[in-house]
Amino acid sequence: MTGFLQQVIQGLSTGAIYASLALALVLIYQFTGIVNFAQGELAMFSTYIAWQFTAAGMPFWLALVLTLVVSFAGGMLIERVIIRPVEGAPELTLVIVTVGLFIFVNAAAGWIWSFLIKDFPNPFPGGAFEVGGLTVGFQTLGVFAVVGIVMGLLYLLFQHTKIGLGMRAVATNPVSARLVGIRVGVTLALGWGLAATVGAVSGVLVAPLLFLEPNMMGGVLIYAFAAATLGGFDSPAGAVAGGLIVGVAETLAGAYVGAIGPDLKVGVPLVIILGVLLLRPQGLFGRAVVERA
Amino acid sequence: MSESTQVTSRAGAPPRGQAQAPGRRVRRQWIVAGVLLAAAIYAPFQLVPFHVFQLTMVLVYAVALLGLNVLVGHAGQISLGHGAFFAAGAYAAAIMMFHWELPYLATLPVAAAVAFLLGLVLGVPAMRLRGLYLALVTLAIAIFLVPLLKRFEEVTGGSMGLSLAKPAPPAWSGLAEDQWLYFLALAVAVAAFLLAAGLLRSRVGRALHAVRDNEIAAEVMGVRLSYYKTLAFAWSAMFAGVAGCVYTWVIGFVSPDSFPVTLSITLLAGIVVGGLGSLSGPVLGALFVMFVPSLSQDINEAAPGVIFGLLIIAVMYVAPTGLAGLAGRAANSLKKTLRKG
Numbered sequence: 001m002t003g004f005l006q007q008v009i010q011g012l013s014t015g016a017i018y019a020s021l022a023l024a025l026v027l028i029y030q031f032t033g034i035v036n037f038a039q040g041e042l043a044m045f046s047t048y049i050a051w052q053f054t055a056a057g058m059p060f061w062l063a064l065v066l067t068l069v070v071s072f073a074g075g076m077l078i079e080r081v082i083i084r085p086v087e088g089a090p091e092l093t094l095v096i097v098t099v100g101l102f103i104f105v106n107a108a109a110g111w112i113w114s115f116l117i118k119d120f121p122n123p124f125p126g127g128a129f130e131v132g133g134l135t136v137g138f139q140t141l142g143v144f145a146v147v148g149i150v151m152g153l154l155y156l157l158f159q160h161t162k163i164g165l166g167m168r169a170v171a172t173n174p175v176s177a178r179l180v181g182i183r184v185g186v187t188l189a190l191g192w193g194l195a196a197t198v199g200a201v202s203g204v205l206v207a208p209l210l211f212l213e214p215n216m217m218g219g220v221l222i223y224a225f226a227a228a229t230l231g232g233f234d235s236p237a238g239a240v241a242g243g244l245i246v247g248v249a250e251t252l253a254g255a256y257v258g259a260i261g262p263d264l265k266v267g268v269p270l271v272i273i274l275g276v277l278l279l280r281p282q283g284l285f286g287r288a289v290v291e292r293a
Numbered sequence: 294m295s296e297s298t299q300v301t302s303r304a305g306a307p308p309r310g311q312a313q314a315p316g317r318r319v320r321r322q323w324i325v326a327g328v329l330l331a332a333a334i335y336a337p338f339q340l341v342p343f344h345v346f347q348l349t350m351v352l353v354y355a356v357a358l359l360g361l362n363v364l365v366g367h368a369g370q371i372s373l374g375h376g377a378f379f380a381a382g383a384y385a386a387a388i389m390m391f392h393w394e395l396p397y398l399a400t401l402p403v404a405a406a407v408a409f410l411l412g413l414v415l416g417v418p419a420m421r422l423r424g425l426y427l428a429l430v431t432l433a434i435a436i437f438l439v440p441l442l443k444r445f446e447e448v449t450g451g452s453m454g455l456s457l458a459k460p461a462p463p464a465w466s467g468l469a470e471d472q473w474l475y476f477l478a479l480a481v482a483v484a485a486f487l488l489a490a491g492l493l494r495s496r497v498g499r500a501l502h503a504v505r506d507n508e509i510a511a512e513v514m515g516v517r518l519s520y521y522k523t524l525a526f527a528w529s530a531m532f533a534g535v536a537g538c539v540y541t542w543v544i545g546f547v548s549p550d551s552f553p554v555t556l557s558i559t560l561l562a563g564i565v566v567g568g569l570g571s572l573s574g575p576v577l578g579a580l581f582v583m584f585v586p587s588l589s590q591d592i593n594e595a596a597p598g599v600i601f602g603l604l605i606i607a608v609m610y611v612a613p614t615g616l617a618g619l620a621g622r623a624a625n626s627l628k629k630t631l632r633k634g
Binding site: 035037082085086091092093094095096097099100101102103104105106107108109110111114115218219222225226229263264266267269270273274277278281 | 365369371373418425426428429430432433434436437440441443444554558561562565593594595596597598599601602603604605606609610
């Protein structure tokens with residue numbers, strides 16, 4: 001039983017990282033209806049920026065804050081320059097453009113920082129403490145704390161500020177939002193900026209576990225997709241819940257299902273995505289969209 | 294919205310401004326194809342083996358892109374996992390040659406059938422999904438493939454892969470090995486192009502275009518959406534599988550790391566840049582996929598990716614018909630200038 005709970009804790013801790021990347025995906029989807037295939041690569045790029053700051057001798061937390069600011073600006077810039085011209089285009093075009101962005105950002109990181117693996121400083125102490133026979137690493141606690149803080153801040157932003165109200169209005173109905181005087185263009189850019197920031201957090205959290213290299217987020221992205229699909233692409237809370245569920249499911253499947261084992265774990269998100277899309281396409285917490293033909 | 298809808302619907306249509314009688318245009322197409330084929334037959338006798346090998350790989354990619362073009366360019370569905378079908382064809386051929394020691398020519402129909410069935414099986418659930426969900430599922434399939442191949446070591450050779458003898462040229466031909474492989478690939482590519490051209494001109498092709506341009510209108514006219522989408526997926530997988538089979542002949546080695554996720558993404562990049570929905574798009578895309586990396590690698594290891602990424606985005610903005618469309622437009626404007634002068 002202890003062993004099982006230990007696995008669950010392990011799963012929740014990886015799940016929290018998936019949740020933050022899934023949250024970034026959902027933020028963008030809500031505002032622009034785009035599933036951003038480059039989200040993981042943007043997070044990776046942000047992580048490199050954080051690495052560059054710490055390598056220059058900056059203390060970790062200062063470097064993190066600066067990185068988040070840079071990521072926010074970068075996200076807004078990408079929305080303005082790359083996404084704006086294809087806004088409202090068919091899904092095929094949107095997917096292809098974000099895939100192009102994916103290839104470009106990945107290669108650009110390789111060009112700037114080379115494809116060699118870099119050690120990323122771990123902000124959390126290495127130790128662990130024991131509760132009732134369970135070992136909980138400080139790393140795990142740290143990840144939970146950071147993801148929790150990010151979600152809390154997003155909640156405050158969306159529910160208790162005027163900007164957040166405007167953003168929710170744009171997500172619900174852009175045309176009406178524009179009619180009541182909300183600047184939709186700026187809001188969309190803000191959405192991309194926020195998503196890039198949240199994604200940067202997931203990159204920084206995952207880098208000490210995976211080592212920093214340009215292809216670092218490729219594996220994480222598919223779990224984040226599974227999380228967002230499971231939770232519902234239009235539900236931020238669902239993305240978080242989905243991330244935790246996917247993390248636990250992946251860890252348990254790897255540990256207890258012999259046929260899957262650690263090497264076939266990456267099949268778990270595929271099964272989750274397919275299962276959800278076939279049985280409940282809107283996800284656990286999403287709204288089913290009724291379309292008028 | 295309206296602008297971009299136009300863009301997709303224009304992708305498959307002949308370029309505007311061609312007012313000649315259709316018969317003359319078709320005849321000219323045949324002449325161009327004949328000249329190209331003659332050049333393709335002449336080329337291996339003039340080039341060093343390495344360049345012949347490169348051209349062979351161009352033909353392999355062209356067949357795979359032809360398949361992807363049926364799906365993306367003509368049926369308007371997306372796949373980020375075509376590398377998986379390519380790998381399925383490649384492994385089907387390799388396993389038959391390695392374990393059962395079958396003659397290599399016998400592997401081609403089987404590889405095609407395996408990929409077709411796989412496309413059909415995966416296409417049934419996938420085609421209930423639209424646009425981005427399909428992209429997600431196919432991407433997940435491509436990611437899942439590598440560990441899956443490593444897992445079944447007895448069959449696939451695990452991470453070490455399978456090494457095979459390359460098809461030897463028959464004595465009567467008097468050809469060197471690289472030339473023989475080139476002609477095999479050329480024969481397969483020509484057959485694949487004729488098949489695809491026939492397919493797209495038939496009832497199936499018209500149905501696919503209707504599905505791409507307006508699903509609702511297509512359904513109202515009696516086109517069964519799920520049937521044709523699944524069929525497009527399966528056909529397209531089959532072409533990728535055939536390309537994979539020829540790949541195995543040419544390289545003589547398969548391993549899980551030959552078919553990473555980036556292969557699927559590169560294939561999509563190739564067809565987008567080459568030209569969605571045109572018959573020459575796959576060839577131009579294949580040239581691009583083959584030569585851009587090898588030419589730009591000298592600048593930097595990452596240069597091919599940077600070029601690919603920027604070009605994909607640029608193509609979506611300014612030339613949704615890709616290189617093929619640009620070539621057509623250039624030819625038209627040249628014709629106009631000549632006529633004026």
